[in-house]
């Protein structure tokens with residue numbers, strides 16, 4: 001996401017390697033890049049059945065792959081982040097691709113033709129466009145700055161705002177974490193006004209059972225967090241909500257101003273608190289100013305809490321053309337000695353972003369992390385295929401789909417044949433071909449990504465580059 005978000009901070013062309021101006025963007029200078037090429041919206045909501053399959057879909061891969069993103073329908077959206085949420089789903093079953101459909105999330109903003117910034121975002125007022133999560137037999141979208149919206153796994157229709165029976169009082173992160181041992185969903189919300197950070201737990205049935213404020217000094221943009229078997233980890237980094245910028249952004253959306261600013265004087269820190277609370281026992285570790293959208297995973301090893309993370313040297317800094325330098329890091333917080341260590345794993349745009357992992361390893365030591373790759377380009381960085389990073393030796397394997405094809409976030413679907421080895425499963429993503437303007441669903445065997453796709457499902461319309469997706473297994477009742 002960092003490369004994506006980096007690009008989102010400006011519509012200026014960039015030559016920095018952390019930018020993400022796509023190859024087809026810029027053809028029409030009268031329009032922002034996020035309305036062009038495959039960043040641009042699709043006009044139709046469609047459904048199609050009995051799709052062609054190239055190769056062989058694993059029969060065990062039965063369920064719904066669904067991914068969210070911005071799809072501004074009517075206006076010149078002021079930012080790639082601020083389009084109305086549209087989900088794209090493909091239903092797989094017993095080796096067949098049964099259907100594809102795309103649907104807007106019918107938020108109040110979508111239904112009233114409102115743009116982000118027309119009113120103060122929060123609660124039900126959000127665009128439900130960042131991610132989608134399956135928990136408690138519900139499929140929830142997140143717009144990050146408000147309540148989730150529930151959608152139907154059967155046909156992606158919108159059921160409505162989900163506020164956990166009125167118990168949720170804050171926003172709902174785009175990156176909740178489901179503990180594989182308990183089925184509990186741990187999540188948080190950050191606020192423009194106090195409380196700036198609130199931690200929540202929903203039980204395995206989806207009932208909100210715990211909420212408490214985590215005290216932090218500023219309104220910072222906190223996109224993701226992590227858990228271990230015993231801990232919750234927050235990164236409170238110096239990208240601060242800026243009211244003056246927010247006002248300018250609302251009044252002059254074409255200005256490209258973003259309502260958050262880089263302010264390293266605010267300091268940076270990582271907090272480790274007990275899983276389930278209380279937040280009063282949080283242990284803070286001061287670190288050098290930086291920013292991170294996404295963690296890969298975290299785990300505890302004795303007194304050490306280990307967090308793998310995609311780090312940016314800065315974000316929304318006016319001195320940056322777009323963003324600071326990207327690197328893959330391993331942060332270790334020793335809770336006994338209160339010391340912090342920062343290990344550089346990979347530096348540069350080739351580090352990869354939009355990380356994913358086997359969900360059975362969430363909060364447990366992982367051998368692998370999966371990232372969308374990037375490509376060398378004298379003018380920009382393009383998303384490419386897939387990086388499989390082996391944390392046991394820091395070696396990586398790459399699947400490159402070819403020079404004109406671009407992937408997004410990969411979703412790991414565990415094998416269901418009781419093979420619990422570290423990479424037993426499948427990796428799924430929408431891949432777009434800029435040369436044909438067509439998209440396909442691609443499935444890779446995680447144990448053999450160099451072998452290329454085991455199956456490709458050409459789709460009846462292109463799928464714009466988006467944000468985050470998930471897998472809803474059929475056996476869970478999702479379809």
Ligand SMILES: [Fe+2]
Nearest residue numbers: 001174223468
């Ligand atoms: Fe994200």
